[in-house]
Each structure stands twice: as C-alpha cells, then as structure tokens.
Amino acid sequence: ISIIQFYWLKKGIDLNAMNFNDKVTLALNRVKQNLEDDANEFENFRKSQNKSENSLFKVDSDPLDKILTPSLDDYRLKQYQAQVANTAWLIKPEIALNTISAPDLSRYLRIELQNQGVDLNYDFGVYSNEIQDYTITNGNYNVNIDVSNNMSDGGVAQNLTTSMYQINLFDSEGREAVGSLRIFFPRKTSFLISSVLPALISSILLTGLILFCFVYTINVILTQKKVSLMKTDFINNMTHEFKTPIATISLAADSINNPMVKSKPIMIERYADIIKQENRRMLNQVEKVLQIARLDKKDFELKIVDLNLNDIVQIAIENSRLRISKGGGTITAYLKATQANIRGDENHISNVLHNLLDNAIKYSPDQLEITVETRDVKKGVQIIVSDRGIGMTKDDLKRIFEKFYRVSTGNLHDVKGFGLGLSYVKVITDAHNGQVSVESELGKGSSFTLFFPHDPKKVK
Known part of the structure; x- marks a missing residue:
C-alpha cells in the first residue's frame, strides 16, 4: 500500500511540475513578445510617415554627411536620428538588448506570471551573448561588469545560468539570438511538494x-x-x-x-x-x-471499619500454621508496624492475606519457609509476604494478576486452584486505594508487598 501511495504521490508531483513548467514557459514567451514589441515600435511610426519621410528608412551606404544635406532643418534631423536609434537593432541586433527597460521587464514578468497563477519568489536576468554576462538582474542594470570574471550578482547569476527556464531574445526572422531572458525559482521544490501536501497528509x-x-x-x-x-x-x-x-x-x-x-x-x-x-x-x-x-462487575461493597493490620496478620498466620507444620515448613512474623491501624474491610483484607499465604504454600513444594512482615511507611502500612518457593519468570510477573492466570509448573493439576486468588488480591487492594507489587526470581522465591493507606480518600 505504501509503495502504491508513494508511486501516485510521485506521479502527482511530476504532473504538477509539468504544469508549472508549461505556465512559466508561456509567461516567458509573452514577456519576450512584449520586449520585441517595444523594440519594434518603429513599425507603427514608419507607417504613419509620408513618402519623403519613408525614404529615411532606406539603408544607404553613403556617408552620413551626404545624406544630411543643408536642406533638412533641425526638426527633420532630430526625427531622423530618432528613427535611426529605433531601427538600429535591425542593422546590429546587439543594440536591441540595450533597449530593454529593467522596470518594464520586471512589470512584464510579474503580470504574466500572475496571469498564469505562478505565485512564487523568483530571480531573473537578461544575459548578453556578446559580453557573456548579465546586463540586468532582478530589475537592476549591471554596470562596470567584469567580463572576464562574470561577477554580476554572484550566486544569483550562477542560479540563472543553470536554470531550466531560459528563452532567447531577438532571434526572429532567422537571426541569431543576441541574448536570453532567464528566470530561477529558489523554492520550486518545496512548492511542488506542498502542492501534494494534502494528499501526502491524507x-x-x-x-x-x-x-x-x-x-x-x-x-x-x-x-x-x-x-x-x-x-x-x-x-x-x-x-x-x-x-x-x-x-x-x-x-x-x-x-x-x-x-x-x-x-x-x-x-x-x-x-x-x-x-x-x-x-x-x-x-x-x-x-x-x-x-x-x-x-469484575464492581457489584460489591466494602464494610469499612477501624482495624489493626498486625492483628489480622497474626490471625491469618495462626490459621495457616497447621498446614505449614504438616508440610515440615515454618512461618515467621515480623510485626514491625507501630501504627498499624487503618480503615478498611476486615473480611476482604483477611481473605487477601489468606490468598497470599495459600499461594506461598502451593508454590513451595520442597522448602516451605514463609515470612510475613509489617512496617510503617508514609501515609500507610506495608505487608510483605515472602517465600522460598519456585519463583516466577519475567513473563509470569507481567501477567500474575490477570484473572485465570496460573504459573506453570509443568503439570496442570499439581497445583490446585482456579487462578483467581491473585486477581482477587489486586482488585481488593485497589478498592482500598492501596497498591500491590511483586518481586520474584526463578528458583529463589517470591515476595509480595501490599500497601494500605491509613485513611483512604475513596473506597470503591
């Protein structure tokens, strides 16, 4: 899918580039026509003259002093000089390049590009084949041009030289071009990409x-x-x-x-x-x-009362001691919490402890050694239940509190239970705004840490 989308996006950019090139080429052709029209204004003047004035347009090899007889008054002399200036580019086309008005050229380019819908910043210049440099760049006449070093407008001239948008000037009627109009768009690439940006984002x-x-x-x-x-x-x-x-x-x-x-x-x-x-x-x-x-349905209520966690731990240990003793194991209590009074549901917290102790017994088949510790922490009490059982892998630790999940011991029925005990521990601890965490190492045992606040702000 990505390859197909990339293909069509590239096609879109190529199509937009072709359309852009066509618009710029059309604009340059119209600007060229405007420049040649300016240079050819003498045609209209010639048609408006009478026969005697038309003779001024004949090209004669006689010296100028023979043509300008005393019979021509000052007014006719001025007219003759003006027409010679206007038609001089027919005799020497290079002169026409110097007749280009920089302000007019800037205006022509601006208008024609706008007409074509090209709204981009650009650099432009008029290049002379005779001097091999730019006579106009960006609307400014270049004076004192160093022909040998081509120093006009530095980087602009270099961009214009390599630009693909160039058109020859004054090359009509089979004459060799005397120069060219060149234009360069510095932000063309980003413009073409932005033209397909909506499609790209989509x-x-x-x-x-x-x-x-x-x-x-x-x-x-x-x-x-x-x-x-x-x-x-x-x-x-x-x-x-x-x-x-x-x-x-x-x-x-x-x-x-x-x-x-x-x-x-x-x-x-x-x-x-x-x-x-x-x-x-x-x-x-x-x-x-x-x-x-x-x-799971949150269809239960906690009966919140004042209780002492040290007492609940002691009762849970005594209830489990017989099972542990029968298996040849030991259970030790370290009731270090001096401020063990909290508010919570005595029955559910007791069940949580019984589940943890039952879990420690199930997964300690060889060396049954369990310790239960309480200690004061900030804003609450911690209960730590540790064993030296089979431990758990990292994958087991990630899923140990999921409903129905049971740690594999290689035999489906060697450890009894539904896989609900630790899920229950998690739900009840959360309902008291507490926390439960576990640390375990395979083959070395596990340690569950419960935290119950002294005065939970909410009870679910």
Whole structure:
C-alpha cells in the first residue's frame, strides 16, 4: 500500500511540475513578445510617415554627411536620428538588448506570471551573448561588469545560468539570438511538494490508520487466544477441583449404605462429617468463582471499619500454621508496624492475606519457609509476604494478576486452584486505594508487598 501511495504521490508531483513548467514557459514567451514589441515600435511610426519621410528608412551606404544635406532643418534631423536609434537593432541586433527597460521587464514578468497563477519568489536576468554576462538582474542594470570574471550578482547569476527556464531574445526572422531572458525559482521544490501536501497528509493518516487497525486486530486476536486458553485451563482445573469432593461424597454415601456400616453409628457419623467437609469445600470453591464475578462487575461493597493490620496478620498466620507444620515448613512474623491501624474491610483484607499465604504454600513444594512482615511507611502500612518457593519468570510477573492466570509448573493439576486468588488480591487492594507489587526470581522465591493507606480518600 505504501509503495502504491508513494508511486501516485510521485506521479502527482511530476504532473504538477509539468504544469508549472508549461505556465512559466508561456509567461516567458509573452514577456519576450512584449520586449520585441517595444523594440519594434518603429513599425507603427514608419507607417504613419509620408513618402519623403519613408525614404529615411532606406539603408544607404553613403556617408552620413551626404545624406544630411543643408536642406533638412533641425526638426527633420532630430526625427531622423530618432528613427535611426529605433531601427538600429535591425542593422546590429546587439543594440536591441540595450533597449530593454529593467522596470518594464520586471512589470512584464510579474503580470504574466500572475496571469498564469505562478505565485512564487523568483530571480531573473537578461544575459548578453556578446559580453557573456548579465546586463540586468532582478530589475537592476549591471554596470562596470567584469567580463572576464562574470561577477554580476554572484550566486544569483550562477542560479540563472543553470536554470531550466531560459528563452532567447531577438532571434526572429532567422537571426541569431543576441541574448536570453532567464528566470530561477529558489523554492520550486518545496512548492511542488506542498502542492501534494494534502494528499501526502491524507496518505500518511490513511496508512497509519490501516497499520493501527492491523496491529489492533492482531493484538485482539492474540488476547482472545490467551483468554480462551486461560478459560480452558480454568474449566479443566474447576472440573478437577469439583471432581475430587464429588467422588469423596459419593464414596462416603455408598459406605453409609453398607449394611456393615449401618450398624455402627460411629462410622456413620464419621462418613457424615466427611460429606459435610467436602460439601463445604465445594461451596467455598463456588463462592470464589461467584466472588470474582461480582468483583469484575464492581457489584460489591466494602464494610469499612477501624482495624489493626498486625492483628489480622497474626490471625491469618495462626490459621495457616497447621498446614505449614504438616508440610515440615515454618512461618515467621515480623510485626514491625507501630501504627498499624487503618480503615478498611476486615473480611476482604483477611481473605487477601489468606490468598497470599495459600499461594506461598502451593508454590513451595520442597522448602516451605514463609515470612510475613509489617512496617510503617508514609501515609500507610506495608505487608510483605515472602517465600522460598519456585519463583516466577519475567513473563509470569507481567501477567500474575490477570484473572485465570496460573504459573506453570509443568503439570496442570499439581497445583490446585482456579487462578483467581491473585486477581482477587489486586482488585481488593485497589478498592482500598492501596497498591500491590511483586518481586520474584526463578528458583529463589517470591515476595509480595501490599500497601494500605491509613485513611483512604475513596473506597470503591
């Protein structure tokens, strides 16, 4: 497309250049005619004279003193001298070049170029073949011309010499030209380019729009592909997460119907507890999905109360300590914040901490070591949750807070979850006008930093 547009723009410039050349050539021809008309005014004078006066126009080889007899009075002598001056260019054409009036030439050029619609600054000059230099440049007579060095008007003369716009003067009736009229347009190139500027701008805008649409379309396609893959991953994981408790419930129900179990109330009570636990697990999973849907639609309200982040962190740690201890790991709290009181939603902030701790446990299969730290910062409190797990790549860090995104560990189901936890963390932190960031190095672990202001100006 760009090549085609460039081709037509070049064609447009070439066409405008041809049109411009035609206009200048036509203007120069008319100026030439005006100059020759000025030099030939003697024709009208000759026709108005009587026979005796017409004899003055005959060219005779007799000396002037024989022609001018005493019978001619002073008045006739003056007329004769005037006619000789007007017709002298027929005898010696070089004289005609000196009859050109610089003011008249300037006026002729201005009028004819305007008539042709050429409105550009220009330099012009009259070049004499005899002296090989310019007798007139830009409306000024050149005096004391250095013929050997051609110094008239310096750079102007050089431009005129190389100009493509030149026309011979006084070369009619087969006579050799005695000189030429030359004109040069310093800003011709920029004028020709500006003549296609609207088309050029339109072309650039159109090309830019096409490229933008192309890039946007490709980006949308790639984004939709990623979303589709994440949704497929989500469905697969959701199916797996629901399949396990359903299978457990089914097995427990079959056990209760076993005649051997029916006679043992303790066994029935045990299987009933298993069914309740798995049912509660399924309800929690469903609630997570519904919760993230409400968050996406902004269909939730924060119950803002005064709370202490040190207390919430301590409770979250105690709730997770049993799971961590079973895995042979440790969790350590460094509650350094001395001004940990903020205003926020206690339930949602607690869920945020549980999600981060759950995430640290999931992605620390070998060496489970978690630290949680609170500290005072300007206008708020920071919570840092660090682990020594598998860490993340740079690509993972860019997308870690996207909904449904889960860090790959080489096996789809070795890490449970829907990929909603960190998305939830981001939404809730933003709703409190806080911030969340992450630092991670592959194979060395991750560190999540939460910031909650003491008194958020807005609560979404």
